[in-house]
Amino acid sequence: MDVEIMVTLISIYLYLMERTGPEVNKQCLVIRSLKGEVKMDLILDILIPKDNLDKINLTEIFVEWGGEKFSQNPKKYHYKSKLIFHENTEMNYYHNIVENDVDVYDCIALTLEWRYLSELEVAVNNKDFRKEKSDLLSVFYEMYDKLNTFCIIKFLNEEDIDDRYLLSNANDAVNIFIRSLYWDSARGIIIIKK
Secondary structure (H helix, E strand, C coil), X not given: CCHHHHHHHHHHHHHHHXXXXXXXXXXXXXXXXXXXXXXXXXXXXXXXXXXXXHHCCEEEEEEEECCEEEEEEEEEEEECCCEEEEEECCHHHHHHHHCCCCCHHHEEEEEECHHHHHHHHHHHHHCCCCHHHCHHHHHHHHHHHHCCCEEXXXXXXXXXXXXXXXXXXXXXXXXXXXXXXXXXXCCCEEEEEC
């Protein structure tokens, strides 16, 4: 399928998803063409030590009822009122993925809500992309600046992980993350700062 046609279809898909507004936990896109089916299934999870959550600009989103504020279930957080994450509490799942590189039981696991990763993916592949304008990449830079350890997991096709990186440099991590979004060489990756 021609890349320009794919970009147009993805843009239409994202527009329609934004207009209909269903809350989903992952980005899933299926495009049918004469050549077959292109499926891109991306999920982004971040593991942050529980005692470091207040070091970055993540704020819990509460609901209000009768003048009182309550946590949502699952808890939701926003980054600078722009990106929304929800908490996952099944830490055994992550233990099997990151193995002994991160003590997942001392972490909080956050999943990026659906459209933000897809928007970055489309921008990267449109070649109309600037790192400094990405709120998601801003989170990564802030985590590298303020946290001693964390883990970024970008799943491809729901649970595929192709590469694992231990990186102490934010620019290296961001460049690897961006390359993992290219349609012609998409990768599931784990990036760990230790």
